[in-house]
Amino acid sequence: MIADDTFPEIEEWLRPLADPLPAPRPGDWLAEHRETGQTFRQYLAANPVRRGAELSTIYLCLVGEFDAAQQSVVDRTAEYLGLFFDAPVVARRRVPVAEIPPRAKRKHPLWGDRQLLTTYLLHEVLEPDRPDDALAYLALTARDLWPGAGWNFVYGEANLRRRVGVWSIYRNGYPGRGSAYQLCLRRTLAIAAHETGHVLTLEHCTAHACLMNGVNHSEERDALPLTLCPVCLRKLCWNLRVEPAPYLRRLAAFHRGHGLDGADRLAVAADMLDRATEKT
């Protein structure tokens, strides 16, 4: 018998673990953006960017300076991305801010934050330099980002087809010692995994509370779970062709080792999936 490689058991068995998505309040992402989500079937029908022998590696491009504390967050994020997307992560390039043309830099007209233009980084830095085997080519910066006219800022932006994404740690707080470091790390990991999820053609999730929920402001960002809901987890396991339970245990170990929330949820999900496959 050929096993079903679309992992229906993930949605069937893990649904009790999923938290409902709270109704949007004014200013929340879903109050301002009309999105209907993406089922697993819709995801397959979208012919997603998929990891495989041809698209095997995640490449990073560091834009601007990072001090030692910020670099430590970047290093852990690279490690996390490797686990989350089950792929080697390679630091490919550094781009000094001085190399970015004036049209792609600004000071926010009211707030004064120094910002870089996401569309420039995506289309003019990453896309021309993207290796053929890049599952994702991702830029990371400590400068603030804006995506163009009409926007104040974005935490990150990714293209669902072109295998490029960019995100910033600027709004994640300075990673000093103790809780400040933890907070910056958690926020950075969440954006990194969320944006890379988009690169693998995962759309925003409206099914449950989920790492792939859209985020409009800092409160919403900090309420974002660090874990995928069953629908999005099923998409990712199909995409990566990973055995779900061992995959979840690898993530749980990272969460536990770095004091991140979600470790118990990941471990419980792995146990539930083991029981599900024993019964079938």
Ligand SMILES: [Zn+2]
């Ligand atoms: Zn998003």
Ligand SMILES: [Zn+2]
């Ligand atoms: Zn989801």
